[in-house]
């Protein structure tokens with residue numbers, strides 16, 4: 001009986017002190033030493049994953065005042081592939097994807113946005129596809145759900161049953177939480193459109209987003225209508 005009471009008290013305190021790290025996104029209890037330790041470790045691994053030290057050979061596909069976009073191809077040197085994988089893992093972790101494997105690894109192109117502080121703040125994986133199904137407008141019954149409910153419900157978007165021609169599938173797009181709403185995703189997509197197929201820029205209709213999250217859908221809707 002006493003143990004039960006104790007458990008409840010502990011849970012209450014944990015709930016009360018819950019903190020979300022704005023960089024790595026981990027939820028932990030700042031006043032719990034064990035939790036703090038776990039967070040420090042996770043946080044460090046996260047930072048290591050997005051840290052960019054510079055490469056001997058960089059395929060720079062776009063440059064901006066606040067950063068640059070590098071393209072990593074499947075046959076690139078090990079160090080480039082490894083960094084692309086590390087960042088993809090961070091993104092997958094946030095997206096709740098289980099497996100890190102790509103559907104067509106030999107054809108996937110990874111775009112990394114490197115900021116002036118030498119951090120990889122954006123990652124986009126693009127793959128060639130033939131057709132896609134358009135995501136239809138959300139029915140109202142989802143209106144009251146919170147974002148987390150949404151993620152729980154397998155991202156049940158309604159898709160059209162009519163396939164449409166598309167050439168480039170965006171299987172993942174992720175921007176570092178502290179760097180969002182600065183047009184990084186927009187610039188990465190513009191760069192994909194101009195570089196994905198050599199010599200032939202893609203229209204917005206020729207790219208398709210696979211399995212978008214709520215954030216992804218808001219972004220994609222805005223991007224495709226502008």
Ligand code: ACO
Nearest residue numbers: 172173174175180181182183184185186212213215216222
């Ligand atoms: N809510 C509402 N509108 C948004 C949001 C949002 N969360 N994100 C983007 N938009 C719209 C806005 O209109 C924005 O313009 P504004 O800032 O001038 O209003 C416009 O899209 C352009 O946004 P960007 O700044 O280019 O987008 P950002 O760099 O912030 O990246 C992204 C957007 C990639 C969705 C980011 O929020 C993210 O990484 N989220 C977590 C991971 C995720 O959900 N990724 C999408 C998965 S779907 C897939 O991978 C196929």
Ligand code: ZN
Nearest residue numbers: 021023024043
């Ligand atoms: Zn953290």
